[in-house]
Amino acid sequence: MLKVEGISVRRGGTPVLHDVSLALAPGATLAVVGESGAGKSTLIGAILGLIRCAAGQVTWTDAPAPKCRPALVMQEPRAAFNPHLSLRRSVMEPLAKQASAGDLNRLYRLCDGLELHPDLLDRRPNQVSIGQAQRMGILRALIAKSPLVLFDEPLSALDAATQKHTARLISDMQGQEGFAALIVTHDLGYAAAFADHIAVLRAGRIEEYSAARAFVEAPQTAYGRTLRDAAFSLGALERVA
Numbered sequence: 001m002l003k004v005e006g007i008s009v010r011r012g013g014t015p016v017l018h019d020v021s022l023a024l025a026p027g028a029t030l031a032v033v034g035e036s037g038a039g040k041s042t043l044i045g046a047i048l049g050l051i052r053c054a055a056g057q058v059t060w061t062d063a064p065a066p067k068c069r070p071a072l073v074m075q076e077p078r079a080a081f082n083p084h085l086s087l088r089r090s091v092m093e094p095l096a097k098q099a100s101a102g103d104l105n106r107l108y109r110l111c112d113g114l115e116l117h118p119d120l121l122d123r124r125p126n127q128v129s130i131g132q133a134q135r136m137g138i139l140r141a142l143i144a145k146s147p148l149v150l151f152d153e154p155l156s157a158l159d160a161a162t163q164k165h166t167a168r169l170i171s172d173m174q175g176q177e178g179f180a181a182l183i184v185t186h187d188l189g190y191a192a193a194f195a196d197h198i199a200v201l202r203a204g205r206i207e208e209y210s211a212a213r214a215f216v217e218a219p220q221t222a223y224g225r226t227l228r229d230a231a232f233s234l235g236a237l238e239r240v241a
């Protein structure tokens, strides 16, 4: 169980997160939605222990969260990789020095699932498209077999068909391997279709926390309704049905 208990975070002297609490059970999926600047990436940084909390604590099955080595899919696809290394080296980095035949098998199976030609692995991050780099980030996170994967806008650079396919692959892998997923997304359709719970973050506070279906059917707050209705008007929630 990932537990975020009453964390507050300041950045550059300004409060960014205020008394944020969340829980994520093994194998479960939590979507964190909210407008740009709300503090979503900061929350991920705090969970990873990369950003210091001024108050509160983060634990994973009663151990400090960083000890379980959560895998991260970063929001900026290319910034996630060392520009001087081949994608293959960066992607395989979470594994032991010598990749086993099983690891390579898994690598090529995941490439296939993510529609990434294996030749792309021999390029550097600036030699692939942003959408390909984003899927390389997903590949690296999934290959690590971590019990907790944090996804920061994992589909933002992908076209609609590739988004759908990639969301399905992440969900299938989760079904097979049982990792817990925290997914930051602007896409309420994605959140509603794939998450168990949705947390709405607004100006650094959890404004609403609901089961995904309950959120789509009847948001509890005016802000939640605004987000839900905006998603309906964009057609983003049609995929839920």
Ligand SMILES: Nc1ncnc2c1ncn2[C@@H]1O[C@H](COP(=O)(O)OP(=O)(O)OP(=O)(O)O)[C@@H](O)[C@H]1O
Pocket (backbone or CB within 6 Å): 011, 012, 016, 034, 035, 036, 037, 038, 039, 040, 041, 042, 043, 075
């Ligand atoms: N390095 C930093 N120093 C100071 N303030 C920062 C820093 N990084 C982010 N912030 C501020 O913290 C707040 C939350 O930023 P954060 O990146 O967590 O937002 P977000 O919800 O992930 O937004 P987006 O959807 O645009 O990615 C913003 O007001 C932002 O300006």
Ligand SMILES: [Mg+2]
Pocket (backbone or CB within 6 Å): 040, 041, 042, 075, 152
């Ligand atoms: Mg962000």
